[in-house]
Amino acid sequence: MPNSSQSPAPEAQAHEPRVVAFLCKWCSSAGSDLAGVSRIQYSANATPITIPCTGSMSPLYVLSAFNKGADGVLVSGCHPGDCHYMEGNYLARRKLYLVKQLLQFVGLEAERFRMSWVSAAEGAKFAEVIDEFVGDLRPLGPQTRLKAKH
Amino acid sequence: MSKRTGVFVCHCGKNIAATVDVKKVARELAKDDGVVFCEDYVYMCSDPGQGAVIDAIKENDLDGMVISCCSPTLHEKTFRDASELGGLSGFRCEIANIREQCSWVHKDPDEATDKAIKISRAAVRRVQRNEPLDPIGVPVTRRALVVGGGIAGIQTALDLADAGLDVILVEKQSTIGGNMLKLSETFPTLDCSQCILSPKMVAVSKNPRIRLLTESEVESVSGFVGNFRVRIKKKAQYVDPELCKLCDDCSQVCPVAVPNEYDEGLTNRRAIFIPFAQAIPASFTLDEAACLGLKPVVCGKCEEVCEAGAIDFDKRPTVFEEEVGAIVVATGYDLYGMDKLGEYGAGRYADVLDGLQFERLCSASGATEGHILRPSDHKVPKEIVFIQCSGSRDPENHCAWCSKICCMYTAKHATLYKHHVPDGQAYVFYIDIRSGGKGYEEFVQRSMEKDGVIYLRGRVSRVYEQGGKLRVLGVDTLSGRNVEIAADMVVLAQAMEPSKGTAEIAKTLKIGLGKDGFLAEAHPKLKPVESVTAGIYLAGAAQGPKDIPETVAQASAAASKVIALLSKEELHHSPTVAKVRDPYCTGCAMCVDACPYEAIGLVGGKAAVNEVLCQGCGSCVGVCVRAAIDVKNVSQLQIHEMISAVLAA
Ligand SMILES: Cc1cc2nc3c(=O)[nH]c(=O)nc-3n(C[C@H](O)[C@H](O)[C@H](O)COP(=O)(O)OP(=O)(O)OC[C@H]3O[C@@H](n4cnc5c(N)ncnc54)[C@H](O)[C@@H]3O)c2cc1C
Ligand code: SF4
Numbered sequence: 080m081p082n083s084s085q086s087p088a089p090e091a092q093a094h095e096p097r098v099v100a101f102l103c104k105w106c107s108s109a110g111s112d113l114a115g116v117s118r119i120q121y122s123a124n125a126t127p128i129t130i131p132c133t134g135s136m137s138p139l140y141v142l143s144a145f146n147k148g149a150d151g152v153l154v155s156g157c158h159p160g161d162c163h164y165m166e167g168n169y170l171a172r173r174k175l176y177l178v179k180q181l182l183q184f185v186g187l188e189a190e191r192f193r194m195s196w197v198s199a200a201e202g203a204k205f206a207e208v209i210d211e212f213v214g215d216l217r218p219l220g221p222q223t224r225l226k227a228k229h
Numbered sequence: 230m231s232k233r234t235g236v237f238v239c240h241c242g243k244n245i246a247a248t249v250d251v252k253k254v255a256r257e258l259a260k261d262d263g264v265v266f267c268e269d270y271v272y273m274c275s276d277p278g279q280g281a282v283i284d285a286i287k288e289n290d291l292d293g294m295v296i297s298c299c300s301p302t303l304h305e306k307t308f309r310d311a312s313e314l315g316g317l318s319g320f321r322c323e324i325a326n327i328r329e330q331c332s333w334v335h336k337d338p339d340e341a342t343d344k345a346i347k348i349s350r351a352a353v354r355r356v357q358r359n360e361p362l363d364p365i366g367v368p369v370t371r372r373a374l375v376v377g378g379g380i381a382g383i384q385t386a387l388d389l390a391d392a393g394l395d396v397i398l399v400e401k402q403s404t405i406g407g408n409m410l411k412l413s414e415t416f417p418t419l420d421c422s423q424c425i426l427s428p429k430m431v432a433v434s435k436n437p438r439i440r441l442l443t444e445s446e447v448e449s450v451s452g453f454v455g456n457f458r459v460r461i462k463k464k465a466q467y468v469d470p471e472l473c474k475l476c477d478d479c480s481q482v483c484p485v486a487v488p489n490e491y492d493e494g495l496t497n498r499r500a501i502f503i504p505f506a507q508a509i510p511a512s513f514t515l516d517e518a519a520c521l522g523l524k525p526v527v528c529g530k531c532e533e534v535c536e537a538g539a540i541d542f543d544k545r546p547t548v549f550e551e552e553v554g555a556i557v558v559a560t561g562y563d564l565y566g567m568d569k570l571g572e573y574g575a576g577r578y579a580d581v582l583d584g585l586q587f588e589r590l591c592s593a594s595g596a597t598e599g600h601i602l603r604p605s606d607h608k609v610p611k612e613i614v615f616i617q618c619s620g621s622r623d624p625e626n627h628c629a630w631c632s633k634i635c636c637m638y639t640a641k642h643a644t645l646y647k648h649h650v651p652d653g654q655a656y657v658f659y660i661d662i663r664s665g666g667k668g669y670e671e672f673v674q675r676s677m678e679k680d681g682v683i684y685l686r687g688r689v690s691r692v693y694e695q696g697g698k699l700r701v702l703g704v705d706t707l708s709g710r711n712v713e714i715a716a717d718m719v720v721l722a723q724a725m726e727p728s729k730g731t732a733e734i735a736k737t738l739k740i741g742l743g744k745d746g747f748l749a750e751a752h753p754k755l756k757p758v759e760s761v762t763a764g765i766y767l768a769g770a771a772q773g774p775k776d777i778p779e780t781v782a783q784a785s786a787a788a789s790k791v792i793a794l795l796s797k798e799e800l801h802h803s804p805t806v807a808k809v810r811d812p813y814c815t816g817c818a819m820c821v822d823a824c825p826y827e828a829i830g831l832v833g834g835k836a837a838v839n840e841v842l843c844q845g846c847g848s849c850v851g852v853c854v855r856a857a858i859d860v861k862n863v864s865q866l867q868i869h870e871m872i873s874a875v876l877a878a
Contacts, residue, residue, distance in 0.1 A: 099875055105761075112300045115329025123340035126347045126875040127330050128868065131805075131860060134823075135847025139856070143869050147876040170823060170848055199761070200744065206334070 096150035096216035098125035100209070101140065103133045106157035106198045113202030121206035122213040125153060132156065133171035133194075138178045141192060145182075145225035151191045151216045155208065158196040187224045190215050231293030231321065231357040235266035235285050236349065239273035239298035241328055246271075248332040250342040254297060257346045263357055265289055274304050279311040286315030293317075293356040297325040297349040318361030320804070320862060325352035347875050354870040359862045364801035367841050369455040370554040371795050374399065376447055376734065379407020380777060381559035381769025381784040383429050388788035390438035394795060397551055398433065399461055400443045401730075404491075404508035405430055407561050408770075411493065413591035413599070415777060416641040417672035423507055423594065430509040443510060448548070450738050453826075453844065454764025455554045455800040465544040467520075468501070470512030472539035475503065479513055479531035479540065487519045493586040495604060496596040501531045501540075505594060515540070555764045555791040558748060559784065560734055562770035565620040565628060565724035573616060573721055574692040579605040580699060581692060583723045584638055591645050601649045603718055610653065610717035613646055614701045615639045616689050617659040620724035628724040630745050633774040635722035636663045640676040642720060647680040655682045656714055658689050658703050666776070685712060692719055725774040740765050747773045758787040766790050805862045806843035807850070809836045813857035820849035820858055 102108040108129045114121065130136065133156030144152045156171055175194055183189050195208045238255045240246035251269040259267035266289045272278050273296055285291060294317060296308045301324040309319030327345040335341040373389050375382045378400030386398045404410070410430075412422035433439050444464040452458045468479075483499035491504040500519035503512070521528035522542055532540040564583050567575035574581045580603045582590070589595040590602070603610055617639050620627040636659065643655040662684075664670045676682045689703035698715040705712050727746045735742050740760035741749035748771050751759040758766050766787040769780040794800075807820075807829070816834040828842035829849060836849075836858060847860045856865055 097876060099872060109302070112302065112326075112329040115300070115333040118333055120336060121334055123331075123335040123337065123344045126344055126351070127326075128351060128871050128875065130847070130868070131863060132846040132848065135850045135860065135863075137851060137856065137865055137868075139865070140868055140872065144872050144876065147873055149872075149876055170851060174851060199741075200749075 094150075094217075094221050096124050096213055096219075097148065098151040098153060098209075098213060098216065099144040099149045100125040100127045100153040100155065101133070101136060102127050102129050103156040104129050104131055106196075107155035107205065109199035110155075110197040110201045110205040113199065114205045115202075117202045119203055119206040121209045124213045125209050133175075136171055136175065138174065138181075141175075141178050141182070142225065145187065145191070145222060146227050148222070148226045150219070150222040151193070151212060153193050153195065153208070153212055155195045155197050155205075158198055185225070187222070188219055190219060191222060231359065232263050233265045233289065233291050234263045234293035234295065234353055234357055235289060235291040236264055236268075236295045236297065236353060237273055237278075237282065237285070238267075238269040238327075238349070239278070239296065240269060240271045241299060241332075242272065245298070245328050245332040245345075248335060248338055248341040249327060249345045250338060253342055254327070254345050254349055258349055258353065261350060261353055263293075264353060266291060273298050274307055279307065282308060282311040283315035286312065286317045291315075291317060292321065293353075293359065294322040295325055295349060295352045295356050296322070297327045297345065297352070299328040300324075300326045300330070320362040321356060321359050323352045323356040323359065325349040347877075350877070351871040351874040354874045355863075355867045358864065358867050358870065362804035362861060365804050365806070365840050366799040367455055367802050369795055369797060369800050370457075370552045371395070372397070372551075372553045373791050373795065374447075374457070374459055374551070374553040374556045375559060376556065377407070377559035377561055377769070377771065378402075378405030378433075378441070378443070379559060379561045379769060379780075380409045380426065380429070381561065381771070381780045382407070382557070383426075383433055384781050384784035385557045385559060385768050385788045385791075386439050387429060387432055387436070388785050389791060390436045392788070392792045394438065394792065396439045397461070397553065398439055398441050399445045399447060400441070401446050402504070403444050403514035404504045404510070405433060405441065405443065406505070406507070406509070408585065409777060410505055410507070411491065411585055411592070412588045413593075413595075414641070414645060416637045417666070417668040419641070419644075423505075423592075427507045430507065434509045434511075441510065442549070444514070447734065447737055450556070452552075453802075454762075454794070457553050457556060457764065459551050459553060459556075461549045461551060463547045463549070464517065465546050467515040467517075467540060467542060467544050468513050469539045469541065470510040472537045473512040474537050474539075475511060475513070476536070477513075478534045478536070482530040482534050484528065484530070485519050485521060487516070492596055493583070493589050495586055495589050507594075513539075554795045555766065556738065557766045557768055557787045557791060558734065558738065558740070558760070558771055559768040559787075560731055560748075560771040561728045562725045562774065563728045565726050567721070567723065569627065570619055570721060570723075572691055573619065573689065573719065574694065574699065575721060578692075578694055578699060578719075579603070580610070580717065581719045581721065583721050584635065584642070587642050587720045591642075591649070599649075601646060608717070609650055611650070612654050612714065612716045613643075613656070613718045613720065614689075614699075614714055614716040615643055615655065615657045615720045615722065616701075617657060617722045619721035621722075622660065628726060628745070630724075630774070631663065632722075632725040633663065634725065634776045636673070637666070637669055637776065639720075639722045640664070640673045640682070643682040644676045644680050647676075647682065655680075656716075657682060657684045658701075659684060659686060660688070661686070666778070687712070725770060727771060731771060738762065738765055745773075747771065758783055758790055764794065802841070803845060804840070805845045805860060806840045807838045807845065807847070807858055808861050809838060810857045810859065811835055813855050815855060815857070817854070819852045819854070823848045823852040
């Protein structure tokens with residue numbers, strides 16, 4: 080399968096990655112609130128969408144985001160064992176692992192999809208997760224593999 | 230679908246407006262499809278701000294509302310209520326968080342403004358497909374469970390019963406009272422601990438509304454606020470408290486001797502024993518692990534001598550299933566293990582004690598009947614050293630936190646010592662003195678000035694035995710000199726840590742723990758007695774180190790929260806529950822298995838949601854291959870719309 084983004088063009092270096100961050104309401108969204116309350120600065124490249132639980136993530140959300148031009152997709156939930164709804168995040172982990180494999184199979188860089196566990200008490204970690212992800216996405220340049228061609 | 234959406238962009242004073250160009254956000258949003266009203270305002274949550282929401286709805290005939298402001302955890306309810314006042318269903322109002330998730334975390338105004346537009350736009354797209362919902366009414370069980378029978382649990386149970394609620398009080402030991410029952414006298418007034426505690430313990434046992442289950446633990450919990458189902462396991466009750474006459478004949482014949490945990494291991498007890506004369510239930514109890522009689526061929530002496538016939542070796546554990554509307558967790562604290570402070574000779578020398586052991590020495594109900602004697606040779610210690618912050622405030626090696634009460638109880642111990650041994654000398658090693666509290670500072674000052682306790686500011690490096698004395702090596706940082714004291718007894722003010730099993734009970738109840746292992750409150754300032762799970766509350770030292778006054782205050786606060794909760798006829802639970810799109814459902818039952826609340830069943834070959842049980846987690850959404858189930862107001866269509874909004878160029 081040809082991969083159009085294998086060697087990023089020079090101007091791709093300047094590309095600012097656009098990230099969709101799916102945050103579960105109870106842990107990661109609350110963690111992002113804590114980052115805010117603590118005024119921890121991080122990259123503005125990720126826009127959050129709050130969902131009830133990572134267990135409610137449909138694989139289609141991930142595909143849809145890439146299709147609409149996202150350079151990276153993050154799913155962040157409660158730590159394993161701490162899910163507000165008991166086991167939603169285990170469900171998510173199993174399911175999204177398959178999504179990751181599917182994405183690789185269709186030729187997308189594995190680095191473009193990430194899952195993390197951020198609790199309501201981990202404001203600093205939330206900021207780190209975003210900064211790290213955006214930093215890792217930068218060298219990859221724009222995502223064109225799954226982006227809809229107009 | 231909403232066609233007349235209104236948007237308010239809040240400045241939050243300068244909190245948002247300093248980084249985000251709020252006027253630009255409003256200008257951009259005004260261009261979006263279906264947005265017929267868009268304004269910025271300095272403080273949306275203020276009274277005039279809320280008034281503006283109401284007016285805008287009425288004047289513009291709005292059928293959807295987005296407030297771009299702070300986190301929904303703060304003001305979602307405020308603005309939903311305002312919407313209702315304006316005649317718009319609260320569920321047609323959504324919050325776009327452009328403060329915590331944007332203005333507070335980004336410096337670059339262009340980037341922040343751009344992101345604020347995306348967040349707000351996503352909320353607009355979502356709200357346009359929100360259904361106007363009504364809360365779901367759920368009946369409440371007007372009964373509460375209190376876990377832990379220390380002073381915190383006792384106070385909570387009494388307050389609840391006083392308000393006319395039925396209470397189940399579960400305590401894992403064989404008596405209620407907790408650590409307070411072991412204390413001698415209490416700072417800052419030096420009133421006798423047992424004298425102020427026992428009337429409350431008796432009140433628990435006499436109150437017809439309180440069902441006391443000692444030697445019991447919560448095994449599992451299901452359900453939700455207003456309607457929890459709990460399974461409680463009670464150990465086999467070999468001695469019937471109704472029949473036991475407290476004659477003590479049984480323990481006289483018992484051949485077993487094991488360290489008495491209720492006396493902090495300073496004395497031994499029999500396998501059949503009563504923890505304290507004041508124990509509630511007032512009964513002897515049989516320690517399964519120590520008893521030989523459970524194999525009757527080996528022993529069974531106590532059963533033979535018990536004239537009341539109160540002993541029965543054939544008893545089995547019992548399991549109760551109970552329904553309660555609310556739960557209060559008051560599982561208390563333990564002292565940090567002495568084995569971890571080898572440098573202070575803890576665990577090695579009999580005369581190096583922890584704070585609770587010293588309480589037992591001072592207590593009239595203790596082994597020495599209130600005389601302070603060395604465990605090693607029963608001599609009166611003439612020089613005694615107290616070491617504060619033992620295991621506390623040492624993030625590298627031990628606990629990071631300040632245990633809060635040890636400055637006070639050490640001052641108390643030194644004072645009590647001087648009252649018992651007027652010609653003795655007490656030394657206290659401290660880092661600094663924390664005596665915030667009514668009458669506390671005065672109490673510490675008195676111990677120094679009136680009782681001549683010598684306070685040395687500095688850490689102790691080592692304690693070792695030499696020539697029958699405990700040599701304490703430390704520094705006095707005020708004089709800059711090394712100090713060596715030849716002491717007869719050393720008392721360590723051990724750190725307070727969450728009681729053993731706290732992590733397990735937190736897991737069973739699905740409530741959070743802080744980094745330090747104490748139970749986590751829902752908000753450090755504004756929700757100090759609520760756990761993160763609705764309907765479960767916290768009281769006492771299980772939530773963090775506390776003295777008795779603070780514990781009692783928190784216990785009553787937790788009780789009042791429960792009373793408020795259970796005074797409602799019905800609880801309302803969020804109507805954002807799962808909804809099956811019938812035509813698409815094939816009845817594969819994947820969702821039935823995925824639902825953690827057993828809220829979905831198959832009816833007529835299609836999935837059907839029990840709205841009372843459904844918590845709206847969406848686990849079903851995640852597994853349905855035909856996208857035939859949605860959570861109301863966060864439907865898959867709405868999420869796809871939000872994704873488009875976020876990624877729009
Ligand atoms: C040496 C020392 C001296 C002190 N002196 C004073 C003083 O002078 N004045 C003062 O104000 N404070 C004093 N305190 C503090 C006081 O002991 C506490 O504030 C108080 O005991 C806290 O009460 P509690 O009910 O929260 O916890 P605890 O007393 O620890 O009670 C918790 C109870 O819960 C039970 N439990 C635990 N886990 C479970 C479970 N899973 N299921 C069922 N039951 C469970 C335990 O068996 C226990 O009965 C002193 C503390 C120490 C260590
Ligand atoms: S949203 Fe679905 S999985 Fe979650 S409780 Fe409701 S029916 Fe069950």
